[in-house]
Amino acid sequence: MAELQGRVLKNYNGYYYVQVDGHTEPFTCKVKGKMKQNRFSLATGDMVTFEANEKGEGMIKKVLARKNFLLRPTMANLDLFVATFACAAPDFSFLLADKLLALAELAKIPAILVLNKVDTAPAGLVEQVRSVYEPIGYEVFTVSAKTGSGVDALRARLRGRICAFGGPSGVGKSSTINAIDSSVELRTGAVSEKIGRGKHTTRFAQLLPFDEGYIADTPGFGNLLLEGLEPQQALASFREFAVYEDGCRFCPCTHTHEPVCGVKEAVAAGQIAASRYESYLAMLEEIRLIKEKEGRK
Ligand SMILES: Nc1nc2c(ncn2[C@@H]2O[C@H](COP(=O)(O)OP(=O)(O)OP(=O)(O)O)[C@@H](O)[C@H]2O)c(=O)[nH]1
Ligand SMILES: [Mg+2]
Ligand SMILES: [Zn+2]
Known part of the structure; x- marks a missing residue:
């Protein structure tokens, strides 16, 4: 054999x-x-x-030995992670975006942000998202799988790489891949009208050969839980915080309750986006609750 x-x-x-x-x-x-x-x-x-x-x-x-490994969605050996969200239905969530980008950051996988359904974007949303993520090095691609707007630029960015789309159910990951590659016809599913959530149409991850590389479609999530994550990892996943830590009196500093904190000063001065700092605090709280629950078992 x-x-x-x-x-x-x-x-x-x-x-x-x-x-x-x-x-x-x-x-x-x-x-x-x-x-x-x-x-x-x-x-x-x-x-x-x-x-x-x-x-x-x-x-x-x-x-064989892995170049990298992402747990959610479970994928190995990626060149690029495509964190995908919708401008509406389901609504964009800064917290979910930060959690998803955090997991890619910790796995040391380069990530870009895709904002799909730009045809339904509320006024100002695209500019707001760009203003938070572009200054800290995340490229933002606005697309509409429906109208085809922005699809060419995204296709060019993915060419020749092993890329995986990840994001909440219903944001249009499968629809966007269908728009990028006319030779595939992934199943897509309507978003529930009442609650604006996807229906978990994609059931398993799969790599599709595409232009000298691969694109992976993956199952969307409802919520993204941070099980197994340590508070220090949450901190390390916010790439823009580190340069302000020189201004912290305590080392290590969690940038929460400590007096004289360079990170909190940068938030107050608008150098760090308020939404990013809020996401960091929310992630710390979630990790604390998970640990508390585990302790009770
Ligand atoms: N208006 C609009 N609707 C879109 C767009 N892209 C996708 N949709 C719709 O959004 C719904 C969900 O699309 P899917 O591609 O199935 O979403 P998904 O992210 O793959 O969802 P899961 O497989 O459940 O994770 C479908 O009804 C699509 O027709 C878009 O650019 N604009
Ligand atoms: Mg899908
Ligand atoms: Zn601090």
């Missing part, structure tokens, strides 16, 4: 679909029991070696 090496495109119906360079169709593979026990030991995007039989079915033997 020949040993082959390839990339896991998706995990579906008990099979891993593994793409090998030079083959048009992915191989359908199974894994040994040992690997199955840890559900994060094999992720979409992983490079694996496997043994294939004549029918093209394989048995995965080894997962």
Whole structure:
């Protein structure tokens, strides 16, 4: 039996679909029991070696070292994370955007922000989002999967890379990928009219070959919980805070209750966006509550 090496495109119906360079169709593979026990030991995007039989079915033997790993959505070896939100239905949330960007930052994966449904944007929202994120190095792409506006610029940014879209359910991740790549037809689903939430249409992550690279569609989330995160990690995920820490009297400083704090001064002076600082405080509080609950168990 020949040993082959390839990339896991998706995990579906008990099979891993593994793409090998030079083959048009992915191989359908199974894994040994040992690997199955840890559900994060094999992720979409992983490079694996496997043994294939004549029918093209394989048995995965080894997962190669990862360049990076993102837990939510669960993906390995990304060049770019595309944090996707809608301008409306569901409404943009600064807190959710900061949480999602934080997870990419901690995984050391470059991230961009996509604001979809720009055809429905309330006045001033796009400018407000740009003013918060562009100064701290996040590119903001405004698009409409519906009208096609902004799609060309985003497509050009993704070319030749391994990119994953992530974001709340219903923001239009699958719709945007359909607009970027006319050869795919991902299923999309209406947003509930009453509560403006998506209906979790996409059920599994999958990498789609695209222009010398890959684009991954992933299942949207309702809420994004910060289980397993430490307060210091929440702090480290706010990339713009560090330069102001010279002004803190205490070291380490949590930038909450301490007197003389460079970060709080920067917030007061408008150098750090108030929404980012509020997100940081909300994330600390969420982590505190999770730990309190765990302590009670
Ligand atoms: N007005 C408008 N509606 C859009 C746009 N893009 C997507 N939609 C609609 O938003 C709804 C949700 O789109 P999906 O692409 O299924 O959203 P998703 O992010 O993939 O959702 P999940 O798979 O549940 O995570 C659908 O009814 C789309 O038609 C847009 O640019 N403008
Ligand atoms: Mg989807
Ligand atoms: Zn401080």
